[in-house]
Amino acid sequence: MxxxxxxxxxxxxxxxxxxxxxxxxxxxxxxxxxxxxxxxxxxxxxxxxxxxxxxxxxxxxxxxxxxxxxxxxxxxxxxxxxxxxxxxxxxxxxxxxxxxxxxxxxxxxxxxxxxxxxxxxxxxxxxxxxxxxxxxxxxxxxxxxxxxxxxxxxxxxxxxxxxxxxxxxxxxxxxxxxxxxIDLTAWPPGPGGSDLIWSGRIVPEKGTHLAIEAARMAGRRLHVVGPIGDAHYFRAAVGPRLGSQVRYHGHLSSRSLAALLGSCAAALVTPVWDEPYGLVVAEALACGTPVLAFARGGIPEIIDSSCGRLVAPGDTEAMADAVGEATCLPREQVRRRAVRVCGxxxxxxxxxxxxxxxxxxxxxxxxxxx
The missing domain is CATH 3.40.50.2000 (Glycogen Phosphorylase B;)
Known part of the structure; x- marks a missing residue:
């Protein structure tokens, strides 16, 4: 040495x-x-x-x-x-x-x-x-x-x-x-639930509005978490859609976000640009929460059939259709994928x-x- x-x-x-x-x-x-x-x-x-x-x-x-x-x-x-x-x-x-x-x-x-x-x-x-x-x-x-x-x-x-x-x-x-x-101990597995979640910076390129659309088509409540990076986009594309079926939680600490992720059935990842990596994917998987994502950028390098589903970029209908399949994935299996590739x-x-x-x-x- x-x-x-x-x-x-x-x-x-x-x-x-x-x-x-x-x-x-x-x-x-x-x-x-x-x-x-x-x-x-x-x-x-x-x-x-x-x-x-x-x-x-x-x-x-x-x-x-x-x-x-x-x-x-x-x-x-x-x-x-x-x-x-x-x-x-x-x-x-x-x-x-x-x-x-x-x-x-x-x-x-x-x-x-x-x-x-x-x-x-x-x-x-x-x-x-x-x-x-x-x-x-x-x-x-x-x-x-x-x-x-x-x-x-x-x-x-x-x-x-x-x-x-x-x-x-x-x-x-x-x-x-x-x-x-990511520190896997900071993103512990959770029990799941029936709701969906989207997390990230709220800017047009992250496609928050597309997650709202997919959740609506799937008939699931959606939790939105993250800092507002583009106030105009939030006012025009996100704010008017908030209500009982779309809840905005603000910019949470990692601990609070992990708890919310772990309580949801699946996470939606909806970029309209090519994500270089996909940190929100890793965080969701570590919590045992399956991920439904647009197949863009580096995201397909993290998600396989054991932990989520990939759909064509922008295809919210396909994402909504895949919700039922993804939420049936065993959460311990999803967590194992994170341990293998995201630690x-x-x-x-x-x-x-x-x-x-x-x-x-x-x-x-x-x-x-x-």
Missing amino acids: SGSARRGLRIAVVASNRHPIAQPFAGGLESHVWQLTRALHDDGHRVTLFAAEGSDAALSAESIPVQTIRVSEAAAGDVSMPPEAFLADHHAYLELMMELVADDGRRFDVIHNHSLHYLPIAMAPSLTVPMLTTLHTPPTPWLESAVAVTGGAGSQFVAVSRYTADSWCHVLPSVDVVSNG HRRTTDAYVRRYLALARSARVRGAKPA
Whole structure:
């Protein structure tokens, strides 16, 4: 065992400058980083986290503060002044990367980049500490530009699903997969019931309105859970349909959501875009709740016939027709599928193996990553 493995690795985890890593989570990325940071700390590694203020102090991670900028009146009045949110993101990640470049291996053995910002990838060739980047989404213009300019130099890449890895193959031809994992003990199996549930951010691309439609056709009550990410969409497509058959519970903590998931007959997953992974699928399966989902993105990599049913994207009638079949699946069988493919232990171990390989390789090359 290497010295780094014996003493624990020093890991800088780069997340979002806008969202704290704390419950209730802003999204699946924040949930994943929270789980990984906690697991790494529990395994004896020293984690330093870059994320928005208000991240969970119980993670026992050090922090790299998000730096803000107040531009002068002259700069703010210039015709090239970008939107404030864009400038805030740019400044936060520029400050962070300059700090990591200057570190020169004194504080960290490895950097794990989970951000969706282009600067960590664009500046990776300047680092003297190896970096691993997790691709949480299909290509976006800014991320693809950074990869195209650098050729991926300075960072290794993994993706959260085979679908996501394949979507990057035109600029990153060989990307391994480390699928996300959840703490199965935090999502215990429940007794089930007769109602259906939908959970996630309430935005058009998640298709909350389609779950409402499918539940109505199936003649089942639907529970809706999650933060309102698009107020206009909620007012137009979700709010008017609330009532005795469609209940909105707000943005719940993981514990409350797990209890509700475990009390339902099935979970509906209705994206109108290609989900990179499908964290809500893993959470439902862990609770023993079968999943009915549109076959999009990385979701088919999680669901098989033992734990749910896949239907064609957008086909709410087929989803409603499959409710009876899915709800007959044994809940212990559904839970077993989650244990096999969704546990965080497998995810954390896979990442640590990559950290160690990167750290060893950097030492051999004089601490200069490829």
